[in-house]
Each structure stands twice: as structure tokens, then as C-alpha cells.
Amino acid sequence: TWIREALFVDVEQFGWLAVPAILGIPLYLSLFMAAAGAVYAALKPPLQWAALTFAGLWGVTDWLQGHVAFSFPWAMPVYALEAIPVLQQLHSVLGAYARSAVGVLWGCMPCLLATKQWRQAAFWGACLLIACVWGEQRLSDNQNVSRETSGDITVRLVQPNIEQRLKWDQTR
Secondary structure (H helix, E strand, O other): OHHHHHHHHHHHHHHHHHHHHHHHHHHHHHHHHHHHHHHHHHHOOOHHHHHHHHHHHHHHHHHHHHHHHOOOOOOOHHHHHHHOHHHHOOHHHHHHHHHHHHHHHHHOHHHHHHOOOHHHHHHHHHHHHHHHHHHHHHHHHHHHHHHHOOOOOOOOOOOOOOOHHHOOOOOO
């Protein structure tokens, strides 16, 4: 929707691009996932490596989207974890791409259970539990620190208005 809003700033000049952009960008990005699926199918990983291979390929695909496609990470599975603050804490250790792969791996846990891979399911379930406990502790520690500080804290977020062609110009 933000794409439509951006193109509707000057409707007469760019409005016609809204539908192609809204349909085309997801289609383009789906090619990366399709490539990951093709690599997964070509590898034919053994059952005990299937979930890890799938999650790893997804993580690589997210990285490629973020560095090759647009230089911006779009529609990563990690965004689904944003509603769970304790799991957000993993970002400080893993970064977005590895956290995304781990999130996909946790999403594979029902498949691990369905294929009776009890050890893997128990291992990744324990990792999830540890991540939740660690994240809760980290949030608790941060709340205690913020309560101990005196005075107000001001945070400003600035999104500069930089032309795309100048974005990566190292001379500026």
C-alpha cells in the first residue's frame, strides 16, 4: 500500500504505475523463492536435513533479495516475529537474515513432528524456549535500566530525502 501512496503523490505522472508495481514487485520477489524451491528440489535433502536445508535456503534467499533485488529486505518471514517482543531480541545476536531462517525453521517444527523427527523437534523447541527466556530476561534488564535513569529521553528518527541515484554514491 505504501507503493500506491508513493505513486499517487503525483497521480497524473505516476498513478498508472500503481497496478503494475503492486502486482509486479511481489511477482519479481517470488522468483527468488521459486529459485530457492528449485534448489531445494534439486538437492533432495535427506529427511533429517530437510527442515534445516529449507530454512537455510530461505535465509539465503532473503539475503539475496536484500542485496541483489532492491538493496532492501522485503517481506521477510522475520517480520512475523515482530509481534513477539521476546523473540525480537534475537536480532541483536543473529541479525535479520539468520533470524528469518531460524523463524522458518521453527515454522517447520510441525513437519518435524509429523515425520517423527523427535530429536530435531525437541532440539529446535528447546532453542525456541531458551530464546524466549533469554529475550524476556533481556527485556526485563532493559526495563530496569530505563527505570533507573533520570530525566526524559528523546529519540528522533530521520528518513532523509535522498535521490535514488545518489543513495550509494561514495563521493558524497
